[in-house]
Amino acid sequence: MSELSISNSRGPDNFDSIYSPGEAVRSGFSTPASSARYSFEPHPMIGDAWEALRRSLVFFRDQPVGTIAAYDHAAEEVLNYDQVFVRDFVPSALAFLMNGEPDIVKNFLMKTLYLQGWEKRVDRFQLGEGAMPASFKVLHDPVRKMDTLIADFGESAIGRVAPVDSGFWWIILLRAYTKSTGDLSLAETPECQKGMRLILTLCLSEGFDTFPTLLCADGCSMIDRRMGIYGYPIEIQALFFMALRSALPLLKHDAEGKEFVERIVKRLHALSFHMRSYFWLDFQQLNDIYRYKTEEYSHTAVNKFNVIPDSIPDWVFDFMPTRGGYFIGNISPARMDFRWFALGNCQSMAIMDLIESRWEELVGEMPLKITYPAIEGHEWRIVTGCDPKNTRWSYHNGGSWPVLLWTLTAACIKTGRPQIARRAIELIENRLQKDGWPEYYDGKLGRYVGKQARKFQTWSIAGYLVAKMLLEDPSHLGMISLEEDKAMKPLIKRSTSWTCSMNRD
Numbered sequence: 001m002s003e004l005s006i007s008n009s010r011g012p013d014n015f016d017s018i019y020s021p022g023e024a025v026r027s028g029f030s031t032p033a034s035s036a037r038y039s040f041e042p043h044p045m046i047g048d049a050w051e052a053l054r055r056s057l058v059f060f061r062d063q064p065v066g067t068i069a070a071y072d073h074a075a076e077e078v079l080n081y082d083q084v085f086v087r088d089f090v091p092s093a094l095a096f097l098m099n100g101e102p103d104i105v106k107n108f109l110m111k112t113l114y115l116q117g118w119e120k121r122v123d124r125f126q127l128g129e130g131a132m133p134a135s136f137k138v139l140h141d142p143v144r145k146m147d148t149l150i151a152d153f154g155e156s157a158i159g160r161v162a163p164v165d166s167g168f169w170w171i172i173l174l175r176a177y178t179k180s181t182g183d184l185s186l187a188e189t190p191e192c193q194k195g196m197r198l199i200l201t202l203c204l205s206e207g208f209d210t211f212p213t214l215l216c217a218d219g220c221s222m223i224d225r226r227m228g229i230y231g232y233p234i235e236i237q238a239l240f241f242m243a244l245r246s247a248l249p250l251l252k253h254d255a256e257g258k259e260f261v262e263r264i265v266k267r268l269h270a271l272s273f274h275m276r277s278y279f280w281l282d283f284q285q286l287n288d289i290y291r292y293k294t295e296e297y298s299h300t301a302v303n304k305f306n307v308i309p310d311s312i313p314d315w316v317f318d319f320m321p322t323r324g325g326y327f328i329g330n331i332s333p334a335r336m337d338f339r340w341f342a343l344g345n346c347q348s349m350a351i352m353d354l355i356e357s358r359w360e361e362l363v364g365e366m367p368l369k370i371t372y373p374a375i376e377g378h379e380w381r382i383v384t385g386c387d388p389k390n391t392r393w394s395y396h397n398g399g400s401w402p403v404l405l406w407t408l409t410a411a412c413i414k415t416g417r418p419q420i421a422r423r424a425i426e427l428i429e430n431r432l433q434k435d436g437w438p439e440y441y442d443g444k445l446g447r448y449v450g451k452q453a454r455k456f457q458t459w460s461i462a463g464y465l466v467a468k469m470l471l472e473d474p475s476h477l478g479m480i481s482l483e484e485d486k487a488m489k490p491l492i493k494r495s496t497s498w499t500c501s502m503n504r505d
């Protein structure tokens with residue numbers, strides 16, 4: 001975020017930097033382009049991963065519309081893992097786009113847009129019009145030869161959590177589709193324009209907020225159960241920022257669109273200032289907070305949120321390297337959540353420095369820790385409500401999630417550090433296929449297949465494929481990185497680590 005500036009220009013110019021028309025037609029439906037186009041031998045896992053990814057496809061009236069969360073027939077309970085989750089589909093979508101198969105992504109975008117139009121209720125309460133589902137399912141009636149859809153906006157979800165991230169991922173994916181295919185016509189349809197405006201209405205509305213960040217309930221994102229992320233969780237703020245940036249070039253400058261563009265530009269300025277000023281933590285900032293005075297009143301206050309230095313947890317003093325830094329988990333009055341969260345922290349040079357110097361803690365034997373460190377004992381009881389799935393170093397509480405490999409790889413390429421991604425991919429290639437593509441790993445080092453981890457978890461599979469394709473052809477990064485990242489090119493060329501690792505292969 002700290003590297004990003006804001007522009008509100010739109011039109012085809014914004015899409016021509018990385019889009020290459022040849023990509024969209026370069027492969028047949030069943031041939032993974034990533035393994036065919038290069039002279040070196042592809043890793044044997046790639047073929048298996050593509051097969052597993054295709055097995056997870058979900059069809060609606062013979063059209064592929066998404067991928068199920070997990071294809072694990074051995075699991076005792078299916079729960080909702082047989083549904084298409086919006087967030088889980090993102091790495092699948094990127095894999096298909098990178099492989100020149102955009103149709104499934106288009107179908108998915110249209111289906112979820114249609115679901116957005118449904119009336120959404122939890123008991124007697126009606127949700128905002130723009131809310132996107134967490135997941136949906138296609139019901140096949142073999143007798144009547146009919147396919148119907150059901151969707152979950154939080155009203156069936158465990159804990160009745162609303163997916164704040166779904167709408168953001170939808171906009172981000174619409175931009176990825178547009179950039180990858182060069183086809184602006186989908187985004188320009190009145191339906192897509194309206195869908196975007198409805199999502200934006202939800203998150204740009206004015207209320208009692210004193211901060212430009214988005215106030216959320218616990219369990220509103222990838223961490224979809226109580227984990228003490230209520231307030232202003234970093235994952236949502238990062239997705240919020242990215243969705244606003246993605247919407248800018250996609251919104252038409254007609255009467256309705258223009259108003260949103262103006263609101264977005266204002267919000268982005270405030271949001272990036274807030275994030276950089278208050279969420280960023282490095283050695284210097286930690287030292288400043290440690291020395292904070294409290295009970296300051298008025299505009300001159302340095303400790304604006306009245307954070308009490310005694311509330312800084314011991315671990316963070318040892319964890320903080322002299323070089324590097326990260327965005328903390330949350331900040332609100334007298335509360336700083338110093339935990340490190342992977343989502344929202346895959347972006348800048350300084351974060352890459354942190355990941356390198358805290359490799360054992362954040363990567364260990366399986367990339368990547370969803371959050372660090374784990375909470376335990378009394379804190380675990382209070383924060384999670386005694387959640388037996390989120391015990392220390394398991395699941396969302398310090399577990400390691402292979403899906404996060406793709407975001408790490410993207411950040412590595414963006415910052416010119418592909419050797420970090422290579423190290424992480426090597427770890428994945430040692431274990432993931434052998435272990436049956438689990439959802440997450442447990443333990444301080446991420447050594448053990450997670451207690452209740454599903455096997456053949458689709459986003460673990462797709463995340464691996466996306467990471468491989470990104471490394472093989474870094475131009476794919478354009479789908480998910482922002483415009484200024486044109487500056488990325490010379491950066492990659494200049495980086496000695498990039499040249500070294502390329503030579504090693």
Ligand code: GLC
Pocket residue numbers: 069081085087088221222223224
């Ligand atoms: C778990 C994850 C959530 C994911 C879902 C389906 O609930 O926490 O992020 O979407 O499984 O895979």
